[in-house]
Amino acid sequence: MFQFPAKLKTLSYVLIAIGVVAMVYGFLSGGGHEAADHGHGHDNRPWASLLINNFFFLGISLGALFFLAVQYAANVGWSAGILRLLEGISGFLPFAGIIMVVIVLSAMFHMNHLYHWTAEGIMDPESDYFDSIIYGKKAYLNEPFFIIRTLVYILGWVWAAVTLRKLSLRGDQSTDLAWYKKSITVSAIFLVFFAVTSSTAAWDWIMSIDTHWFSTLFGWYVFAGIFVSALTTTALIAIYLKNNGYLEWLNKSHIHDLGKFMFAFSIFWTYLWFSQFMLIWYSNIPEEVTYYMPRFSEYKGLFMTMLVMNFLFPLLILMSRDSKRNFGFLATIGVVLIMGHWLNVYIMVTPGTVGLDYSIGFTEIGVFLGFLGGFILVVFNRLAKAPLRITNHPMNKESEYFHI
Amino acid sequence: MANKSKSVISVLFNDDDVMLKSIKPIREKGYNIREAYTPFPVHGLDHELGLARTRMAITAFIFGAIGLAVAIALTYYTMISDWPQNIGGKPSFSWGENMPAFVPIMFEMTVFFAAHLMVWTYFVRNGMYPGRKAMNPDPRTTDDMFMLEIEFDGGEDELRQLLKDQGAVEINLVEKAEEESPELEEAHA
Numbered sequence: 144m145f146q147f148p149a150k151l152k153t154l155s156y157v158l159i160a161i162g163v164v165a166m167v168y169g170f171l172s173g174g175g176h177e178a179a180d181h182g183h184g185h186d187n188r189p190w191a192s193l194l195i196n197n198f199f200f201l202g203i204s205l206g207a208l209f210f211l212a213v214q215y216a217a218n219v220g221w222s223a224g225i226l227r228l229l230e231g232i233s234g235f236l237p238f239a240g241i242i243m244v245v246i247v248l249s250a251m252f253h254m255n256h257l258y259h260w261t262a263e264g265i266m267d268p269e270s271d272y273f274d275s276i277i278y279g280k281k282a283y284l285n286e287p288f289f290i291i292r293t294l295v296y297i298l299g300w301v302w303a304a305v306t307l308r309k310l311s312l313r314g315d316q317s318t319d320l321a322w323y324k325k326s327i328t329v330s331a332i333f334l335v336f337f338a339v340t341s342s343t344a345a346w347d348w349i350m351s352i353d354t355h356w357f358s359t360l361f362g363w364y365v366f367a368g369i370f371v372s373a374l375t376t377t378a379l380i381a382i383y384l385k386n387n388g389y390l391e392w393l394n395k396s397h398i399h400d401l402g403k404f405m406f407a408f409s410i411f412w413t414y415l416w417f418s419q420f421m422l423i424w425y426s427n428i429p430e431e432v433t434y435y436m437p438r439f440s441e442y443k444g445l446f447m448t449m450l451v452m453n454f455l456f457p458l459l460i461l462m463s464r465d466s467k468r469n470f471g472f473l474a475t476i477g478v479v480l481i482m483g484h485w486l487n488v489y490i491m492v493t494p495g496t497v498g499l500d501y502s503i504g505f506t507e508i509g510v511f512l513g514f515l516g517g518f519i520l521v522v523f524n525r526l527a528k529a530p531l532r533i534t535n536h537p538m539n540k541e542s543e544y545f546h547i
Numbered sequence: 548m549a550n551k552s553k554s555v556i557s558v559l560f561n562d563d564d565v566m567l568k569s570i571k572p573i574r575e576k577g578y579n580i581r582e583a584y585t586p587f588p589v590h591g592l593d594h595e596l597g598l599a600r601t602r603m604a605i606t607a608f609i610f611g612a613i614g615l616a617v618a619i620a621l622t623y624y625t626m627i628s629d630w631p632q633n634i635g636g637k638p639s640f641s642w643g644e645n646m647p648a649f650v651p652i653m654f655e656m657t658v659f660f661a662a663h664l665m666v667w668t669y670f671v672r673n674g675m676y677p678g679r680k681a682m683n684p685d686p687r688t689t690d691d692m693f694m695l696e697i698e699f700d701g702g703e704d705e706l707r708q709l710l711k712d713q714g715a716v717e718i719n720l721v722e723k724a725e726e727e728s729p730e731l732e733e734a735h736a
Contacts, residue, residue, distance in 0.1 A: 421647050425635055464604070546591065 145389055147527045155520040162513010166193065169506035190255040191496040192507045194246050196514045198348060199372065199488045201239035202365075203518070206373025207232035208304050209337055212330035215307070215323075221400060223542035224392045227531050228380050230311060232373065233304045234525040235518050240297035243348070247293045251286045257496050260284045260354040277354050284351055292347055296340045303333035315534040323537060341366045349488075352495035356434040358419050365491075367412035371453075372484045374404045375477045380522070382470045382477075389531055392539070395468050396547045402467030405480065409457040416450070437494040441501070446490055452483030485511065553698040555581060555722035556706060557684065558715045563589045566693040569713035570595040573697060576709065581696040584688035606668050607661050614660025618653040684721065696721070 169189030211229035214222045250257045260277050264270030266285075268278070277284070306329050313322040342362025350361045358364075378401040384390045385398075423431045438446045456479055466472045493501050532539065560566040567589060573580065580596055583589075623642050626632055626649070631640045637648070670676040688694045699706050703720070710718050 417647075417650060421650065424647050425637075427636060462608070 144529075145384070145523075145526045145531050147523050148387075151519065151523065155516040155523075158512045158516025159520070160513075160516075162510050162516060165505055165509020165513060168509070172506070187255055187257060187496045189506055189510075190246070190249070190257055191492055192510045193242070194257060194348070194496075195485075195488050195492045195507070196510045197239055197242045197246065198492075199485050199511075200235060200514045200518050201243060202369030202488075203372045203376050204233045204235040204239060204304075205300060205341075206366075206369040206371075207377060208236060208300065208307075209334070209341075209370065210373060210377070211307060212303065212333045212337070215326045215330035216334055218327075218538075220538040220541040221397065221545040223536045223538035224390065224397065224532050225377065225381060225401075226311065226533055226536065227526065227529065228377055228384075230304075230308050231522045231525040232376060232380070234308070235521045236304045237301050238517065238521060240301055244293060244297060247290060247348075251290055258351055258354070259495065260351060261286065280354070284354070289347060292343065296344045299333075299336050299340060303329060303336070307333075311533050312529060314536060315530060318535060320537060349491050352492060353434055355430060358423075358431075358434075360415055360419055364412070364415040364419055367408060367415050368484050368487050371405060371408045371412055371480060374401060374408060375480045375484075377401060378405060379474060379477045379481075382474050384526075384531070386470065392532060392543050394545065396545050397542075398470065398473065399464070399467045399547060400545075402461060402473050405473075405477070406457055406461040406467070409453060409461070409480065413450075413454040413458075416454075437499060438490060441499045442490055442494060445486060449483055449486040449490060452479055453487060456480075456483070552724055553579075553700055553722075554703070554720065554724045556697050556699060556703070556710075557719050557721045558695050558697065558710045559685070559687070559717040559719075560693040560695075560714065561691065561716050562714075563587075563693055565714045566695065567591060567595055569710070569715070570695070572713060573695075573709065578706065579698045581698050583696075584683060584685065584694040586689050586691065586693075589693070603665070603668065603672070607665050610664040610668075611657045611661040613664075614657040615653055617660065618649070618656035621656070622649040622652055692716075700724070 166189060169192055207229045211226060211233060213219070214226060214229070246257070249255055250261060253261065253263070256262060259265070260280070262272060264272040265274045266278050266281055267273055307326055310322045310326045310329065345362040345365035349365060350357065378398065381390065381393060381398060381401065385393055420435065423435060457476060460466055460472075460476055466476070489503070489507070536542075560569070563585065566583075566585075570580065570592075574597065583592060583596065585592070619642075626645070627640060627642050634648075637645060642649075683689065684696075685692070685694055697706065697710075707718055
């Protein structure tokens with residue numbers, strides 16, 4: 144059994160306190176209500192920061208839940224020893240889900256202007272602010288449907304996370320495999336649900352910020368990002384536990400495989416990033432390139448840095464076998480990938496909400512630390528509640544002998 | 548084949564696990580295993596035989612880098628330098644500004660060079676190039692038998708006993724060191 148170290152627990156409480164302070168600071172310094180013009184950037188900043196960080200950590204727990212479901216659905220053997228880590232990470236999903244609902248409700252009730260299409264008068268043909276393009280999307284982008292969709296996503300995902308957890312806890316006691324077979328069914332149902340909702344959730348929560356713009360592979364692009372973040376987080380926690388003397392059934396080959404996943408899905412992410420960018424760049428149609436205009440002017444430095452961190456860095460360093468088998472090395476790259484994918488979410492959200500007058504300050508970093516603290520608290524609490532390996536998992540033996 | 552200063556014994560097993568487990572005691576006694584013949588790849592065999600890790604991955608990286616360089620040279624020469632082309636309203640005539648359009652070519656050439664040159668590198672490295680005459684000493688190793696060729700200096704009975712203890716199903720002396728008994732060699736001929 145894993146013991147939650149008291150020091151780490153204290154640290155996570157401190158981080159949460161920093162996050163709360165940063166949130167309050169953001170509202171006090173940003174919510175000036177000074178301008179009657181269309182510059183909502185300042186008012187939006189604390190909300191945007193909340194959305195960025197919440198979506199980032201929601202993505203990590205959702206990606207871990209997806210990976211967990213894949214392990215069951217595909218009858219995977221090697222990963223039997225890390226399933227509890229994935230369960231632990233997906234335990235953050237209900238918390239991030241509640242905050243997501245709060246963000247969505249606050250936007251729908253005009254407490255902020257994160258989503259341009261909720262602006263008053265924009266759907267009203269009589270109004271001065273009427274936008275006929277956005278009016279054409281009314282069937283999908285309207286407040287009630289948006290709230291219902293958000294609730295459906297969150298409830299569906301949380302249902303899968305809670306059910307898989309419950310079944311695996313049964314796997315600690317029972318000697319038959321009924322729990323395992325049921326987990327396969329639940330995973331299969333969740334994967335079908337996830338295939339649709341991972342895309343639509345990305346359209347709703349992220350893509351509809353830039354309401355005029357659209358990209359058909361945006362959902363996959365966002366999915367690739369959250370999956371890399373989730374795999375990296377899993378590898379980091381596995382390395383942390385291993386270094387502290389837990390997970391004795393995990394050998395270098397397991398970590399090596401997680402490293403391969405990190406490498407492969409970093410390349411996959413780049414592939415989707417480039418596929419999205421290149422077609423828009425080449426066809427050069429105004430309604431599409433508007434998305435990349437701020438990202439190649441005011442945001443260029445961050446945008447390019449993010450590409451280097453998420454593509455060049457893992458490509459050149461994670462390619463070799465030795466670097467994937469060295470825990471210290473892999474952990475360092477993992478931290479860079481986490482920062483890179485956080486930056487990716489930041490650049491997806493910020494230009495459409497805060498605008499061109501942006502900066503990464505205490506509001507963003509402080510809230511990130513707050514979420515990190517909450518994440519550590521929830522995940523490690525969950526890890527401490529059950530054995531770090533499902534006692535009666537049928538693949539435990541096979542996983543122990545895993546060798547590549 | 549040329550080295551006849553040592554005798555060689557070939558030993559057959561009918562199970563890959565038995566063969567794999569026998570290698571450690573054989574090597575611990577100081578015998579050199581010249582070659583192993585198996586009907587399918589046996590996991591962990593290279594590790595047990597103490598073979599150095601393959602450097603094929605490094606050659607793959609080099610071939611990929613060559614492919615990338617060729618693609619850059621190709622796109623620069625054909626699209627920018629020799630006959631500047633205005634495609635899709637992008638007549639900037641500089642390679643750097645048109646680079647995104649060339650990325651698919653760079654990617655494909657990298658993969659093409661790495662994959663095709665790796666096939667030939669693989670053939671050359673393990674001596675299995677097309678047209679090569681098969682050198683399998685015992686056709687049963689392509690079916691259900693596993694064979695090791697072990698070099699030794701005298702003490703044949705001792706080695707035979709060791710192999711029997713390890714579960715060998717057949718042991719044959721295939722090469723005799725030349726210096727020891729030339730008359731036996733003649734008798735064989």
